[in-house]
Amino acid sequence: MNERRKPYPFDRLEPKWQQLWEERRAFHASNPDDENFDSTKPKYYVLDMYPYPSGAGLHVGHPEGYTATDIIARYKRLRGFNVLHPMGWDAFGLPAEQYAIKTGQHPEITTTRNIAKFKAQLQRIGFSYDWEREVSTTDPRYFKWTQWIFLQIYHSWFNSGTQRAEPISTYRGEDPDSVRLAYVAEVPVNWCPGLGTVLANEEVIDGKSEVGRFPVVRRPMRQWMLRITAYAERLIDELDGLDWPTGILLLQRNWIGRSVGAEIEFKIEGRQESLRVFTTRPDTLYGATYMVLAPEHPMVDQLTAPEQRAAVRHYRAQISSKSDLERTDLAKDKSGVSLGAFAINPVNQERIPIWIADYVLMGYGTGAIMAVPGHDERDFEFAQKFGLEIRTVVAPQSDAAASEQGSARDSHAGFGDSPKPSSRGASVHRRPTEGEAPSAARESRALPGEDVPPVFTGEGCAMNSPLIDGLPTAQAKEKMIAWLEEQGIGRGDVRYKLRDWLFSRQRYWGEPFPIVWENGKHRSLGEEELPLVPPPLDDFKPSGTGEPPLAKAKDWVHYSDQATRETNTMPQWAGSCWYYLRFCDPGNDNRFVGEAAEKYWMGGAQPGGIDLYIGGTEHAVLHLLYARFWQKVLFDLGHVSKPEPFQKLVNQGIILGEDNQKMSKSRGNVVSPDLVIDEYGADAFRCYEMFMGPLEQMKPWSMKGVEGVSRFLARAWRLIMEENQAGDWILSETVQDAPLEKAQEKIVHATIKKVTADIEALSFNTAISQMMVFVNAFTSAEVRPVRALRTLLVLLNPFAPHLTSEIWETLGQKFSGAPGDITAQPWPEHDEKFLIESEVEIILQVNGKVRDRMMADLNATKEELEAAALANGRVREFIGSQTVRKTVVIPQKLVNIVTG
RNA sequence: GCCGAUGUGGCGAAAUGGCAGACGCAACGGACUUAAAAUCCGUUGGGCUUAACGGCCCGUGCCGGUUCGAGUCCGGCCAUCGGCACCA
Numbered sequence: 001m002n003e004r005r006k007p008y009p010f011d012r013l014e015p016k017w018q019q020l021w022e023e024r025r026a027f028h029a030s031n032p033d034d035e036n037f038d039s040t041k042p043k044y045y046v047l048d049m050y051p052y053p054s055g056a057g058l059h060v061g062h063p064e065g066y067t068a069t070d071i072i073a074r075y076k077r078l079r080g081f082n083v084l085h086p087m088g089w090d091a092f093g094l095p096a097e098q099y100a101i102k103t104g105q106h107p108e109i110t111t112t113r114n115i116a117k118f119k120a121q122l123q124r125i126g127f128s129y130d131w132e133r134e135v136s137t138t139d140p141r142y143f144k145w146t147q148w149i150f151l152q153i154y155h156s157w158f159n160s161g162t163q164r165a166e167p168i169s170t171y172r173g174e175d176p177d178s179v180r181l182a183y184v185a186e187v188p189v190n191w192c193p194g195l196g197t198v199l200a201n202e203e204v205i206d207g208k209s210e211v212g213r214f215p216v217v218r219r220p221m222r223q224w225m226l227r228i229t230a231y232a233e234r235l236i237d238e239l240d241g242l243d244w245p246t247g248i249l250l251l252q253r254n255w256i257g258r259s260v261g262a263e264i265e266f267k268i269e270g271r272q273e274s275l276r277v278f279t280t281r282p283d284t285l286y287g288a289t290y291m292v293l294a295p296e297h298p299m300v301d302q303l304t305a306p307e308q309r310a311a312v313r314h315y316r317a318q319i320s321s322k323s324d325l326e327r328t329d330l331a332k333d334k335s336g337v338s339l340g341a342f343a344i345n346p347v348n349q350e351r352i353p354i355w356i357a358d359y360v361l362m363g364y365g366t367g368a369i370m371a372v373p374g375h376d377e378r379d380f381e382f383a384q385k386f387g388l389e390i391r392t393v394v395a396p397q398s399d400a401a402a403s404e405q406g407s408a409r410d411s412h413a414g415f416g417d418s419p420k421p422s423s424r425g426a427s428v429h430r431r432p433t434e435g436e437a438p439s440a441a442r443e444s445r446a447l448p449g450e451d452v453p454p455v456f457t458g459e460g461c462a463m464n465s466p467l468i469d470g471l472p473t474a475q476a477k478e479k480m481i482a483w484l485e486e487q488g489i490g491r492g493d494v495r496y497k498l499r500d501w502l503f504s505r506q507r508y509w510g511e512p513f514p515i516v517w518e519n520g521k522h523r524s525l526g527e528e529e530l531p532l533v534p535p536p537l538d539d540f541k542p543s544g545t546g547e548p549p550l551a552k553a554k555d556w557v558h559y560s561d562q563a564t565r566e567t568n569t570m571p572q573w574a575g576s577c578w579y580y581l582r583f584c585d586p587g588n589d590n591r592f593v594g595e596a597a598e599k600y601w602m603g604g605a606q607p608g609g610i611d612l613y614i615g616g617t618e619h620a621v622l623h624l625l626y627a628r629f630w631q632k633v634l635f636d637l638g639h640v641s642k643p644e645p646f647q648k649l650v651n652q653g654i655i656l657g658e659d660n661q662k663m664s665k666s667r668g669n670v671v672s673p674d675l676v677i678d679e680y681g682a683d684a685f686r687c688y689e690m691f692m693g694p695l696e697q698m699k700p701w702s703m704k705g706v707e708g709v710s711r712f713l714a715r716a717w718r719l720i721m722e723e724n725q726a727g728d729w730i731l732s733e734t735v736q737d738a739p740l741e742k743a744q745e746k747i748v749h750a751t752i753k754k755v756t757a758d759i760e761a762l763s764f765n766t767a768i769s770q771m772m773v774f775v776n777a778f779t780s781a782e783v784r785p786v787r788a789l790r791t792l793l794v795l796l797n798p799f800a801p802h803l804t805s806e807i808w809e810t811l812g813q814k815f816s817g818a819p820g821d822i823t824a825q826p827w828p829e830h831d832e833k834f835l836i837e838s839e840v841e842i843i844l845q846v847n848g849k850v851r852d853r854m855m856a857d858l859n860a861t862k863e864e865l866e867a868a869a870l871a872n873g874r875v876r877e878f879i880g881s882q883t884v885r886k887t888v889v890i891p892q893k894l895v896n897i898v899t900g
Numbered sequence: 901g902c903c904g905a906u907g908u909g910g911c912g913a914a915a916u917g918g919c920a921g922a923c924g925c926a927a928c929g930g931a932c933u934u935a936a937a938a939u940c941c942g943u944u945g946g947g948c949u950u951a952a953c954g955g956c957c958c959g960u961g962c963c964g965g966u967u968c969g970a971g972u973c974c975g976g977c978c979a980u981c982g983g984c985a986c987c988a
Contacts, residue, residue: 007938007939246904247903247904247905247982247983250903250904250983251903251904251983251984254903254983254984255984257987259987259988261988277988278987278988279988280987280988281988292988334986357986358986359986359988360986360988361986361987361988363987364987364988365987365988368988369988370988371988372988376988377901377986378986378988379988381986495987495988496987497987617982617983620983621983691912691913691923691924692912692913693912693913694913696905697905697906697913698906698981698982699912699913700911700912702911702912702925704911704912704924704925704926705911705912705924705925707925708912708923708924708925709924711924712923712924714939715939718939765912765913765914765923765924766913766914766922766923768923768924769913769914769922769923769924770922770923771923772922772923772924773922773923776923779940780940780941841919843918843919845918845919845968845969847968847969848918848967848968848969849969850918850919853919885968886968887968888918888968888969890918893918894918894919894969896918896968896969897968898968898969
C-alpha cells in the first residue's frame with residue numbers, strides 16, 4: 001500500500017524506448033565515409049565535458065549540463081542537422097591509483113567498473129548519445145594517439161618569426177633540444193611526499209594536496225615541460241573570435257597575464273656584469289631609488305658584499321624553508337636584506353642600493369625589479385619599512401588634462417585622484433572608535449611623517465624626470481623606451497604570467513612517455529612502437545624518493561643495452577586535450593582522427609570547430625587552455641583544420657543541496673539521479689533539471705520542485721490518455737481530428753514561437769513554462785484536436801523524449817497524417833498571423849501610473865488613441881482640474897497623459 | 901586588496917525602457933470521496949479603505965540621477981558568491 005501509484009507509467013515506457021533507440025541506432029551519427037551519410041544536411045557538434053568516472057557515481061549536478069546538450073542535440077536533429085553528440089571517460093587519474101595502492105586491485109579493474117556504473121546511470125536518463133563513439137582515455141587504442149600527439153609536440157619548435165609551430169627539422173640553430181615544444185628541465189616543483197608525486201600548481205590548495213590534504217614542498221626535479229608560453233600571445237588574441245562567456249574570457253586573459261613594458265639594463269657599481277629588470281612603467285625610471293632581486297636570483301652570491309654575507313645566507317635559508325602556505329600567508333609583511341651592493345640608475349647615474357626580498361619572484365620577468373616606491377604599492381611598503389627613499393615622478397593629473405576637462409571635474413567627484421586628500425587628512429587625526437575597523441593600509445601610509453608623499457599608482461603626468469617632464473604616462477613610456485633603445489640599454493618588451501606546463505607525473509595510472517634515454521639524452525620512440533602500454537605491477541606505491549612507480553618494472557624500463565625508458569607518466573589533462581577530436585572518428589587505428597571526419601565535424605565558417613560546449617567553470621583556465629594549446633599545435637602542423645576547438649562555450653551553474661549548501665558527502669545532502677528516476681521517471685528528472693532556473697545560475701535542488709514538474713508531465717499525458725475500467729491507459733475520447741478554435745490556434749503558435757526561441761537561447765526554464773501554459777489551456781477543452789497535440793509532442797520531445805515517443809506512437813494507431821517515429825518529424829514553424837489580434841489592449845496612464853485599460857483597433861492612429869484616452873472616465877478623473885502638459889502615445893501599447 | 905557574477909513574494913523564478921511577480925512550489929478555501937491519497941476548480945506581495953462591488957497608497961538590496969515612464973539605463977554605496985592574489 002506504500003507503493004505510490006505512478007502518475008503515468010514511466011517505469012514501463014522509459015526502458016521500452018531506451019531499448020528501441022539502441023536497437024534502431026536512432027542516435028548514431030554517420031561519418032562522411034559511411035554509405036548512409038547524408039551530405040545535404042548541415043552538421044552540428046554539441047559536446048559535454050566528459051566526466052571522471054569516480055566510484056561514487058553521478059549526482060544530480062552532473063546531468064544538468066548533459067540534459068541541456070541533449071535537448072539541443074535532439075532539437076537540432078528535428079531541425080534537420082547531422083548531430084554529433086558523444087560521451088566518453090576521462091579515466092586516468094589519482095583516485096583509481098590511490099584505491100589500487102590501498103587494495104592492491106589494479107586501477108584498470110576499478111576504472112572498468114566505475115565506467116559501467118556511470119554509463120548505466122547516464123543511459124537511464126535517456127540521453128541521445130551516440131554510444132558507438134564512446135571513448136576512454138585509458139584504452140590503448142585511445143592513448144596510442146595521446147602519445148602520438150605528444151610526439152608531434154616533441155618533434156616541433158615554435159618559430160617566433162612565423163608565430164607557428166614547425167617541425168624541428170626546420171630549426172637552424174645548434175641545439176634543437178633547447179627549442180622543442182616538449183622539453184626536459186630541472187625546475188622547482190610541488191613535491192608531495194604523502195602522495196609521492198609532483199603536482200601541478202592547480203592541484204595544490206593552501207600548501208596541501210587537493211587529493212588527500214598532504215603537505216606539499218618546493219623541490220627542484222627533472223621534469224617534462226610543454227612550451228605553452230610560446231603560444232601566450234595567440235592564446236590571448238585568438239579568444240576574440242569565440243562565443244564564450246565574458247567572465248571566462250577575462251579569466252583566461254588574466255591567467256595568461258599579458259603585460260606590456262620594457263626591459264632595462266642596470267650597471268652594477270664596480271663590476272662588469274649588469275642586471276636586467278622588467279617594468280610596465282618605464283616612465284617612472286627616475287623614481288627608481290633601489291633595486292630588488294628575488295632571493296633565488298643567480299647573481300645574489302657574487303653581488304653580496306662580505307659584511308652582508310651572513311645576513312643574506314640567513315635570509316635565503318629562511319625563505320627556502322618556508323612552504324608556499326607560509327610564504328603567501330606572510331605576504332602582507334614585507335621582508336628583505338640589503339646585499340651591500342649598488343646599481344647605477346641609467347637615466348640619472350645615481351647609485352641605488354640592491355636588496356633581495358621574497359616579494360620579487362624568480363619566475364616572472366627577470367627575477368629582478370627596479371623599485372619605484374613613489375608609484376608602486378609593494379615598493380612603497382618595502383621602502384617604508386626599510387627607510388628607503390621615496391620619490392614622486394608622476395603627478396596624478398597633467399595640467400593640460402586638468403584644464404582640458406575643466407569644469408567637468410566637478411561632476412565626477414574624485415575622478416583620477418585616488419589618494420583623496422580630504423579623507424586622508426581626516427583619518428590621520430581621528431582615532432578609530434571601538435569596534436570600527438581601522439583602515440590600516442591607508443593610515444600606516446600616512447602616519448610616519450606627514451611629509452611622506454602618498455603612493456600613486458595611476459596614470460598621470462611625468463615630473464622630476466628631465467627627459468620626459470610634462471608628458472602623460474602613455475607618451476612618457478614611449479619616449480623612455482625610445483631613449484633606452486637609443487642608448488642600447490633597454491627595449492620595449494611584453495611579458496606573460498603564464499608559465500610553461502609541467503607535464504610529467506610520478507604516477508602509475510597515466511600515459512607513459514614514448515621516450516627513451518641513452519647516454520643522458522632523450523629520444524623518441526617510433527610511431528610503430530605505439531601504443532606504449534604501462535607495465536603490469538603488483539605494487540603501485542610510489543617509492544617516496546621521487547622515482548616514479550614505473551621504475552620498479554625493471555624489464556620494462558630496460559629498452560636496450562644502451563637505453564632505458566622514461567618512467568614518468570603524463571598528467572590527467574593530456575587525454576582531455578584532444579578527446580573531442582577522437583569523437584569524430586573513434587575507431588580509426590591509422591590516424592588520431594580521419595581527415596574527412598575531422599574536416600566535417602570540426603568544420604564550418606567559424607574559428608572554432610565545436611558548435612556548443614557545455615561544462616562547469618572549474619575548467620575555465622586549465623582544461624580549456626591546455627586543449628586550445630594542443631589544438632593550435634596540431635593546426636600549425638597541418639593535422640587539423642581549425643585553430644580553435646570550442647566555438648561556443650556555456651557554463652552550467654552548480655546545483656546545491658536542498659539545504660542551499662554545496663552538495664557533499666560529509667553534509668549528507670547529495671542527491672542521486674537514480675532515486676529521483678525511481679520515484680518520478682527520467683523525463684521528470686530531465687525537465688526538472690531544466691525548469692529549476694537559468695542554466696548558468698547556481699540553484700538549490702528541491703524534491704517538491706521535481707514533483708511539480710512530474711505533475712505537469714502527468715497532465716500532458718492525461719490530455720491524451722485515460723485509464724479504463726481495467727486500469728489500462730488508452731487513448732482518450734476527447735482527442736479528435738477536429739479543427740482548432742481561434743484561441744487554441746493562437747496558443748499553439750505562441751508556444752511554437754516561444755519554445756523555439758527559448759531553446760535557441762538555452763533558456764529552457766521559460767520554454768517549459770510556456771508548455772505548461774499550453775497544457776493548462778487544453779486541459780479544460782472538451783475536444784482536443786490531434787493536430788495541436790502533435791505539435792506539443794514535437795516541441796516537448798527534446799525535453800521529455802520517452803513520454804512524447806509513447807504518446808506519438810499511440811496517436812498514430814488511430815489518426816493518420818503523421819507517419820513514423822516522433823524523432824523523424826520536422827520541427828514546427830509558427831505563423832505570425834495567428835498571433836495578431838484585430839484589437840489590442842491599451843494601457844492608460846496618468847503621470848506614469850496605470851489608471852485604466854481599453855481595447856483599441858490594432859491600426860488605431862496616435863491621434864485616435866489620444867482622443868480615446870482623454871475621453872476615458874478614469875483618466876478624466878485623475879486629470880481633474882490639472883492641465884494636460886503632454887501626452888505620450890505608443891501605438892498598440894499605451895497612452896500616458898502628463899499633467900503640469 | 902583586485903577582477904567578475906548575483907541581489908525581485910514564504911521559496912525556485914518571469915518580465916525588447918511601457919500592466920512587476922508569467923510558470924512552478926508551499927499555504928489556504930472549495931468540488932469529488934464514508935474518509936484519505938490522487939485529481940479538478942479557486943485565492944494567495946504588503947498596507948489602508950469599503951456593508952459589498954471596488955478604490956487608494958507602498959513595493960524589485962541602499963542612496964542619487966536620466967526619462968512622460970526605470971527591476972531594466974547612468975553614478976555612488978552595501979551584502980552574498982566565485983576567481984586571482986606580491987606577476988613589477
